[in-house]
Amino acid sequence: xxxxxxxxxxxxxxxxxxxxxxxxxxxxxxxxxxxxxxxxxxxxxxxxxxxxxxxxxxxxxxxxxxxxxxxxxxxxxxxxxxxxxxxxxxxxxxxxxxxxxxxxxxxxxxxxxxxxxxxxxxxxxxxxxxxxxxxxxxxxxxxxxxxxxxxxxxxxxxxxxxxxxxxxxxxxxxxxxxxxxxxxxxxxxxxxxxxxxxxxxxxxxxxxxxxxxxxxxxxxxxxxxxxxxxxxxxxxxxxxxxxxxxxxxxxxxxxxxxxxxxxxxxxxxxxxxx
Amino acid sequence: xxxxxxxxxxxxxxxxxxxxxxxxxxxxxxxxxxxxxxxxxxxxxxxxxxxxxxxxxxxxxxxxxxxxxxxxxxxxxxxxxxxxxxxxxxxxxxxxxxxxxxxxxxxxxxxxxxxxxxxxxxxxxxxxxxxxxxxxxxxxxxxxxxxxxxxxxxxxxxxxxxxxxxxxxxxxxxxxxxxxxxxxxxxxxxxxxxxxxxxxxxxxxxxxxxxxxxxxxxxxxxxxxxxxxxxxxxxxxxxxxxxxxxxxxxxxxxxxxxxxxxxxxxxxxxxxxxxxxxxxxxxxxxxxxx
Numbered sequence: 356x357x358x359x360x361x362x363x364x365x366x367x368x369x370x371x372x373x374x375x376x377x378x379x380x381x382x383x384x385x386x387x388x389x390x391x392x393x394x395x396x397x398x399x400x401x402x403x404x405x406x407x408x409x410x411x412x413x414x415x416x417x418x419x420x421x422x423x424x425x426x427x428x429x430x431x432x433x434x435x436x437x438x439x440x441x442x443x444x445x446x447x448x449x450x451x452x453x454x455x456x457x458x459x460x461x462x463x464x465x466x467x468x469x470x471x472x473x474x475x476x477x478x479x480x481x482x483x484x485x486x487x488x489x490x491x492x493x494x495x496x497x498x499x500x501x502x503x504x505x506x507x508x509x510x511x512x513x514x515x516x517x518x519x520x521x522x523x524x525x526x527x528x529x530x531x532x533x534x535x536x537x538x539x540x541x542x543x544x545x546x547x548x549x550x551x552x553x554x555x556x557x558x559x560x561x562x563x564x565x566x567x568x569x570x571x572x573x574x575x576x577x578x579x580x581x582x583x584x585x586x587x588x589x590x591x592x593x594x595x596x597x598x599x600x601x602x603x604x605x606x607x608x609x610x611x612x613x614x615x616x617x618x619x620x621x622x623x624x625x626x627x628x629x
Numbered sequence: 630x631x632x633x634x635x636x637x638x639x640x641x642x643x644x645x646x647x648x649x650x651x652x653x654x655x656x657x658x659x660x661x662x663x664x665x666x667x668x669x670x671x672x673x674x675x676x677x678x679x680x681x682x683x684x685x686x687x688x689x690x691x692x693x694x695x696x697x698x699x700x701x702x703x704x705x706x707x708x709x710x711x712x713x714x715x716x717x718x719x720x721x722x723x724x725x726x727x728x729x730x731x732x733x734x735x736x737x738x739x740x741x742x743x744x745x746x747x748x749x750x751x752x753x754x755x756x757x758x759x760x761x762x763x764x765x766x767x768x769x770x771x772x773x774x775x776x777x778x779x780x781x782x783x784x785x786x787x788x789x790x791x792x793x794x795x796x797x798x799x800x801x802x803x804x805x806x807x808x809x810x811x812x813x814x815x816x817x818x819x820x821x822x823x824x825x826x827x828x829x830x831x832x833x834x835x836x837x838x839x840x841x842x843x844x845x846x847x848x849x850x851x852x853x854x855x856x857x858x859x860x861x862x863x864x865x866x867x868x869x870x871x872x873x874x875x876x877x878x879x880x881x882x883x884x885x886x887x888x889x890x891x892x893x894x895x896x897x898x899x900x901x902x903x904x905x906x907x908x909x910x911x912x913x914x915x916x917x918x919x
Contacts, residue, residue, distance in 0.1 A: 361726070368725035375719065376736035379796065383739055385763065386751050401766040442649060445642035453639040461647060463910055468654045470906040472854045474875040475895035478882045479660030502653045509646055563744040565857035570883070580857070583746040587861035594761060597754055601747045612742035613735050619798075620805045624843045628802050 435500035447512035515549025716799030806840035
């Protein structure tokens with residue numbers, strides 16, 4: 356009898372879950388659908404079946420040069436992530452394997468820098484960028500994004516490294532492994548999954564950062580966040596083009612995001628929920 | 630056996646991160662503090678100089694200031710209520726055995742990966758537009774009048790957009806916590822005849838309390854600095870109806886060039902964030918001791 360009830364239960368739960376999930380996903384779905392409509396179709400009322408034209412996609416590229424912004428987004432998110440990893444790996448490493456009296460305080464302090472509101476330092480940063488010629492430069496913005504996400508990167512790496520058993524290191528040392536060998540042959544293989552997860556989450560965060568990327572760029576270094584924001588003052592019919600541009604802006608990161616659900620929980624809660 | 634050598638090596642390895650973050654935190658903040666006591670206008674450098682607390686007085690006596698604080702609080706509290714309650718309900722639902730759970734999870738989590746300007750523009754134009762939006766289509770279908778969301782209800786509109794972005798985050802974290810609940814405990818409670826409601830109140834909710842705390846704290850940090858969603862939808866208006874504190878500071882600094890006042894506002898934002906951070910750090914810090 357319990358089985359029968361559970362099948363019925365499962366059917367109801369499934370129906371409810373799918374309805375809610377589709378409602379939540381609807382704005383994204385409708386944007387993708389609209390991107391395959393013509394501008395005329397897009398304003399002719401609710402319609403889930405587009406004619407399948409790709410004219411909006413070609414128009415977005417031709418009129419506003421989407422691809423340049425896309426390349427900037429890739430460069431900035433991947434570049435800032437690699438930079439952050441280079442700085443953070445040694446730090447997380449030493450905190451995980453030879454923690455000192457201050458390790459915990461340093462970690463907490465790093466986290467606290469993440470909580471500083473960006474607007475509070477908007478003008479000084481703007482001035483510094485202007486006076487050093489970093490305004491609207493990819494390098495400047497890359498450093499900025501690196502600094503913003505550095506605390507999360509250190510924290511995530513730390514929680515991963517901490518799970519690597521120290522005994523393995525001792526055993527390797529007993530066997531006469533040098534520090535270099537220890538790092539290359541023992542630690543790195545075990546740390547790779549953690550580093551990869553950290554990288555994935557950080558690329559997503561950098562890709563979607565929408566304060567500094569908008570305020571510190573004009574044309575040259577502007578990534579997709581700034582590109583999309585330029586659609587905020589519509590000119591004529593632009594629904595299908597907005598949809599195409601939006602789809603292009605979110606598709607790569609949406610797909611990456613689907614693969615990083617677990618890491619997301621861990622990274623964004625600083626290991627507090629696993 | 631932490632020798633002197635390994636300890637100094639550890640310090641050497643930590644140094645770049647620590648120094649970078651320290652400089653990044655202290656230098657701009659010191660500038661902001663300094664500017665908050667200065668009369669400074671990049672367009673009119675003649676009248677520069679120390680003005681004591683008058684920037685603070687000016688910023689805080691501005692009627693837009695009170696409105697912006699109120700809007701900031703309304704935004705944070707409303708989004709928290711929607712996402713935490715909605716997140717708990719959704720997590721309970723997704724924790725049931727259902728067909729296609731993997732796909733359902735992917736659909737639910739997706740809005741979190743949508744960059745803020747896209748989320749805001751999609752809602753503004755595709756969903757809430759008074760003429761071409763889906764809401765307008767629905768209203769017309771039922772013979773009603775479409776609502777001009779951003780003209781008449783700018784704050785609720787922004788709250789809906791931001792809540793849509795953060796509901797997946799709350800759901801995902803609460804679901805993760807729910808799934809770590811001991812199955813045997815649940816069964817034992819069921820055997821003892823505990824109904825769904827009492828199981829939820831006495832077993833599930835206490836188990837999730839830590840995750841709920843974390844969700845509230847982390848979201849608060851991000852919600853206190855909502856910016857892009859306002860920029861591309863209402864631009865703070867009509868009037869100051871949807872201006873929050875970050876947006877007011879941005880307007881003062883980069884549109885009106887009242888750097889002193891903007892800095893005074895920025896310092897207030899830092900103090901607000903620090904109050905939240907104080908509690909956040911304690912919650913996260915507990916985890917470190919384990």
